[in-house]
Amino acid sequence: MARPGRDPRFVDAILDWPPTWFLAxxxxxxxxxxxxxxxxxxxxxxxxxxxxxxxxxxxxxAALTIAVELAGSALLLAGRLVWLGAGALGVFTLLAACTANAFWTMPAGPERFMATNAFFEHLGLIGGLVLAALVSELEAGRDRRRA
Structure with a gap:
């Protein structure tokens, strides 16, 4: 049973499981x-x-896109310089969203609706990248305090 103000045990178990951070x-x-x-x-x-x-x-x-997508991903997966990988992917995502999903330039209709959704989905992805960088920094700070 969940304790008031605490996560249920199965949630704690998932969040404490070492591969969870990598899989996320x-x-x-x-x-x-x-x-x-x-x-x-x-x-x-x-x-x-x-x-x-x-x-x-x-x-x-095309070359820059490939480099940012693969190098940024590698940094996040390696858990090294996560802020740099997340930042590069975040800036790339914002530029790509503005280029490919410029809904504000489109007339009303289904294409504008789809571009608007895609644009805001990309903003959500940027938020996820920021959160990954924040979690990484919190973990690094915790590790420094233990040392």
Whole structure:
């Protein structure tokens, strides 16, 4: 039975289970990992995607996108410089959302509705990245106090 003001025991067990933090970070960066790997294995498609969004030169932007998606994800998964990986992915996500989901430039209708939802979903993802960086900093502070 849950104790007042405390998490139920099964929640404590999940949150205290060592792989939970890694799995949460893996879920958070899964879209970036997949996106970076797909772009890496389909270079012409990656360049075409950047050209579609008006990014010039598209090959440079494709390379930068791949680098940020894979390097940022790797930093979060490794638990090293999480603030840097989360920050890079957060800035990338904000720029991508503004480029690909500029709902404020669209007339009312289903496309604007979908772009609005996608834009705010991306903001939520940025919030998750900020939370990952905060948790990482809290863990690092706790480790420093123990030393």
């Amino acid at each position: 970070r893996l879920l958070l960066v899964s879209a970036y990992l997949l996106g970076g790997l797909v772009k890496l294995t389909d270079w012409p498609g990656a360049v075409a995607e950047q050209a579609h969004f008006g990014m010039t030169p598209p090959a440079l932007w």
